[in-house]
Amino acid sequence: MNEEQLPQVVMPQCQTEKILKGQKALVTGGSSGIGKAVAIALGHAGADVVVNYVRGAEQAQEVVAAIELCGSRAMAIQADVSQEDQVSAMFAKMNGEVSTIDILINIAGRQQAAPVDQMTLDQWNKVIDVNLTGQFLCAREAVREFKRRGVVPEISCAAGKIICMSSVHEVIPWAGHVNYAASKGGVMLMMKSIAQEVAPYRIRVNSIAPGAIRTPINTDAWQTPEAYDALMTLVPYKRIGEPEDIGRAAVWLASDQADYINGISLFVDGGMTLYPGFATGG
Ligand code: BGC
Numbered sequence: 001m002n003e004e005q006l007p008q009v010v011m012p013q014c015q016t017e018k019i020l021k022g023q024k025a026l027v028t029g030g031s032s033g034i035g036k037a038v039a040i041a042l043g044h045a046g047a048d049v050v051v052n053y054v055r056g057a058e059q060a061q062e063v064v065a066a067i068e069l070c071g072s073r074a075m076a077i078q079a080d081v082s083q084e085d086q087v088s089a090m091f092a093k094m095n096g097e098v099s100t101i102d103i104l105i106n107i108a109g110r111q112q113a114a115p116v117d118q119m120t121l122d123q124w125n126k127v128i129d130v131n132l133t134g135q136f137l138c139a140r141e142a143v144r145e146f147k148r149r150g151v152v153p154e155i156s157c158a159a160g161k162i163i164c165m166s167s168v169h170e171v172i173p174w175a176g177h178v179n180y181a182a183s184k185g186g187v188m189l190m191m192k193s194i195a196q197e198v199a200p201y202r203i204r205v206n207s208i209a210p211g212a213i214r215t216p217i218n219t220d221a222w223q224t225p226e227a228y229d230a231l232m233t234l235v236p237y238k239r240i241g242e243p244e245d246i247g248r249a250a251v252w253l254a255s256d257q258a259d260y261i262n263g264i265s266l267f268v269d270g271g272m273t274l275y276p277g278f279a280t281g282g
Contacts, residue, residue, distance in 0.1 A: 012276055024049075024094075040066050129181060132190065
């Protein structure tokens with residue numbers, strides 16, 4: 001199929017059904033990019049949302065306002081998810097002011113590229129600390145609260161849901177990004193190990209593994225027409241992902257509609273993990 005024959009891009013409509021009504025969610029890294037879209041999508045679906053951020057209080061407040069506009073409650077809490085004391089304080093505040101937590105969406109993450117022989121220990125540590133240790137610290141706190149409270153049948157079939165933000169790079173190696181790819185590979189087995197351990201408590205733990213999504217983390221990959229065209233050679237569905245694609249997936253995965261889904265990575269990547277080079281080669 002040549003370019004002229006490709007169909008026009010038509011975007012799906014936003015979720016309007018309140019399938020998360022009465023649930024309390026925490027979205028880390030909720031002030032921009034995928035985190036912002038997920039926080040707003042959860043609010044649209046009826047959840048009260050705590051928007052965690054580390055920098056950019058104003059942006060976080062904008063997300064809070066967008067959530068309130070759709071009739072849900074929201075508040076912003078600043079915390080660096082890689083710091084144990086800040087994570088504990090954030091959960092204490094949430095459990096105090098919002099009363100409990102039903103859904104944790106671990107999104108805070110960073111990228112710092114460098115060739116392996118030039119990558120500093122600081123670049124390695126910063127990415128692992130936020131992307132992997134940060135997700136562990138938040139998941140640990142959430143599991144403590146889920147176990148303490150148990151299932152509340154009027155709210156959800158599960159005692160709690162955790163969604164880890166992974167990446168296609170939990171399976172696709174990424175030259176120049178050894179810290180990032182190692183963190184996401186780690187997220188995959190962290191998520192599955194926690195899922196296996198806490199499933200008997202009716203706690204569901206899953207990941208979403210996005211491909212290329214149009215956010216500030218990867219502007220180099222889509223901002224110019226040349227970069228976009230190069231990116232499209234890696235995406236069989238021939239469009240970049242939008243943050244709302246992840247928002248819709250998160251709402252569904254957190255809802256009781258996905259109640260029997262536990263310990264999986266849901267790839268939302270337009271087919272990036274389908275080895276696109278083999279469409280014509282091999
Ligand atoms: C990264 C993006 C990248 C995408 C596909 C994501 O996990 O954050 O920067 O464009 O993977 O390679």
